[in-house]
Amino acid sequence: KQEVTQIPAALSVPEGENLVLNCSFTDSAIYNLQWFRQDPGKGLTSLLLIQSSQREQTSGRLNASLDKSSGRSTLYIAASQPGDSATYLCAAKSYNTDKLIFGTGTRLQVFP
Amino acid sequence: DTGVSQNPRHKITKRGQNVTFRCDPISEHNRLYWYRQTLGQGPEFLTYFQNEAQLEKSRLLSDRFSAERPKGSFSTLEIQRTEQGDSAMYLCASSLKGLGEQYFGPGTRLTVT
DSSP states (O other), X not given: OOOEEEEOSEEEEETTOOEEEEEEESOSOEEEEEEEEEOTTSOXXXXXXXXXXXXXXXXXXXXXXXXXXXXXXXXXXXXXXXXXXXXXXXXXXXXXXXXXXXXXXXXXXXXX | OOOOEEEOXXXXXXXXXXXXXXXXXXXXXXEEEEEEEOTTSOOEEEEEEETTEEEEXXXXXXXXXXXXXXXXXXXXXXXXXXXXXXXXXXXXXXXXSTTOOXXXXXXXXXXXX
16 A cells, blocks of 8 residues: 655745755555645645656756655755745555555745 | 636535535546545545546545546536535546546635534
8 A cells, every 4th residue: 555755744944945855655666756736725736747767857946856666756946935835745656546645745934 | 728627616514414516627638536635634535537437436435425427527526414524625636648647626625514
């Protein structure tokens, strides 16, 4: 059974810092892993999707990596801005199902 | 290209009442998913459809919950005899194909008093 955990649960940093959010999964036989952003009371916005055959994906200031052997993914945010403040969720999809298994998220606050 | 839409956005109901939510996926997306999210938690899978067919249901989906996608386009999620524990955000997502990237709607926040 796939389980996904995210550390830390909350993070507060000053504007301009580079930061790393961590995501761990128990079943290395994943098909892909997706990172989302969620603003308070809102739905989820897809940020990056990494297929199992890929090592990383980049979009603007965001870079996500995937290491299946260690059961880890990281989301790197460069030069953080107050507008990056939100909850970041990772979700894993296994081969035998089309459902996403989510972590509990990292709540990020970037202060000016 | 409009995104996934959900209606209503908010619903307040009294315990014991029935409620129905609607989800309109991105056009041409043949897969549609329902998730539930409680405060401080990640979303939990409820069920998903490929066109009209309901392919998988979570054990979270008790007998009081039913989902349909009658014409393979929009979907409805009905909760009968609501309980306070049903209070949550109900999220809908769609994807173009199986195992593809899922795109989420804004959610319907249900409060059961």
